[in-house]
Amino acid sequence: MPAFKFTIDAESPETWARAGTIQTPHGIIHTPIYMPVGTQATVKSVSPEELRAAGAEIILANTYHLMLRPGSPLIDTLGGLHTFMHWDGPILTDSGGFQVWSLGHLRKLTEDGATFKSHLDGSEHVLTPERVMQIEAELGSDIILPLDICSPYPCSPQEARQAMEQTHRWEERALVAKERYRPEQTLFGIVQGAFEPELRAESARIIGNMPFPGLSIGGLSVGEPKEQMWEMLRHVTPALPRDKPRHLLGVGSPEDVVIGTGLGMDMFDCVLPTRVARHGGLFTQYGRVNIKSARFRTVAGPIEEGCDCYTCRNYSAAYVHHLIRTEEQLYYRLGSIHNIHFMLRLARQLRASIIDGSYPIFRDEFLARYVPASEQVRTDQREKWKAARARQNDIISLK
């Protein structure tokens, strides 16, 4: 199998949606695709066999977390990430840039790279474009990302340009550094530019023309209203080459994947489906339900009629409700499987609709039916998660 090949199987004429096939050393990916996130070399509470059964074709793992624990040299010694976590399909690793950016006052940026303190023990680490290539080579993932800078929302146009240009310089260095390591790995470029339409288009043109076989769009879904994220894509997609797969980093919810596909995105990753599942939020075609709610206490049917996931085939909603109410670990698994399966079925439906030409109808019907979590709920959730992270960082910075 070649290291990497992207083929466009169909395009949706009225939109920018496409259906494609990506070949990697560990198997084929059909796009559009949702990639479950296995931050610490495990998709929380779900086994590799269950991911396969839910339709997963590629998963994502986090370089930042794995470089700290258990460390990339150890993973290398143990045969690489695939062997380590018992997942023989494709793996994409991010660069760690986003997490380093999230550390706030625990990190320092220079032209050379980023110095940061571990959120675990306060120990100091340095990430440079070259070092990230080395770490990802040790991890042995199929698709790797270069170190980038993710600007905060909001930020000034000057800051946005500075971060983008620095990212571009780092990406050039990453391309050079990558040559030292595994030819079977594929380095994607990252498009930045914050929320400046011109910068987004400029970044897409520049990075799109560099010899990256695929492109990730970074710096979105960082707190901005959703409409602003879509507006950025409207400037990015037309500036990108047609023949490279496009990955929308860290996005998203079911409705995001449906909309993002129409705006030309092929690959999506997000912790949201598994994170909200752990808090009781389960996807149905009408929106998210809270399985903790008393209305599920006596429901003999599945979470969603017609769903063929492992959970819905074998357990009543009442049982799943019982498990979360009694804080049983099996709940986290059953809930996560349901949501991952939902996302992957949605990706297959999107692909089928693009191939048979009905994507715009599918999108409009889905969005008419599916009630997303409100902006207010999203903001509240984000603030809660940010506060939890800030508390953790404060503890570290006192060390």
Added chain:
Amino acid sequence: MPAFKFTIDAESPETWARAGTIQTPHGIIHTPIYMPVGTQATVKSVSPEELRAAGAEIILANTYHLMLRPGSPLIDTLGGLHTFMHWDGPILTDSGGFQVWSLGHLRKLTEDGATFKSHLDGSEHVLTPERVMQIEAELGSDIILPLDICSPYPCSPQEARQAMEQTHRWEERALVAKERYRPEQTLFGIVQGAFEPELRAESARIIGNMPFPGLSIGGLSVGEPKEQMWEMLRHVTPALPRDKPRHLLGVGSPEDVVIGTGLGMDMFDCVLPTRVARHGGLFTQYGRVNIKSARFRTVAGPIEEGCDCYTCRNYSAAYVHHLIRTEEQLYYRLGSIHNIHFMLRLARQLRASIIDGSYPIFRDEFLARYVPASEQVRTDQREKWKAARARQNDIISLK
């Protein structure tokens, strides 16, 4: 399939060990057997398919916990415990007596039954021998136990006799009450008598001669030194009928199952294998290891060479170590599967050794090789767990 049938397939001449077959409405059980415990209608973190794959033939569930959440009438409405928890093999439910006894100052005993306050919300509940039969009929388990009194350790001979005699009277009432419900359920008798050899023998004779198709030995493993537990069995087993299966309630560790088998026990249940797994204690043929220990950080091989459990077939000890160090939920599953598989393989080895006549050699070799947790470690663990429970009860009693 008949509701219940016990056949002795082989006996070990120099000991009291036997290999048997139990038929139940939900399948066959080969004895000696270890029964994983699914307190709240789930064996913590393990799926029914994984229990099957680990060799489980019967599981135990707790009446006390299920009557409080989600309630036995609801489980009945939803098709019974088997459907509710998606386990189609045999299920044994205890009577709730042990848990009520554990509540200490939250419960009151009378001739009629036990009144207790829920550890969850302080609400008052009454358990009588008749009520327990009704609850277990609603749960729909295959083997059910009658309400009994589990004396504390230590207790006076007078208290021991009183509790035993009350238990006997309750068991007679349970036999009568059971007639009102499901004929396909099998009611075991419970032998009590605390730590008085004469009472133990008396209880075994009386309950053994009542029309119970099987017998559970209760009130042991409640804090006494192990030798004292075995001493009680030396008085109980000879007084029991040969043709009824014998269940040693709440026991035990690997070495307990090996020794108990030689003392005539056929069935064992205990949370220990899954509980210690959750804290990092994993079984090997040389004793328990702590997978959290730094020595596993780089081990590319499995937890135990030659183990064919799902965990050992697919994951390095280093990965399992990484999961517990990062507090990943998948750890609890992989650790529990390993220990359950260990217990069930041990049960199969015991059975094979009884059938081929080598049980005494197998026992002696196992005990020579396997280093059990010391009495001190056991006592410390127990005190920790008791303290945690006491704190919970104190909160309730203030309500």
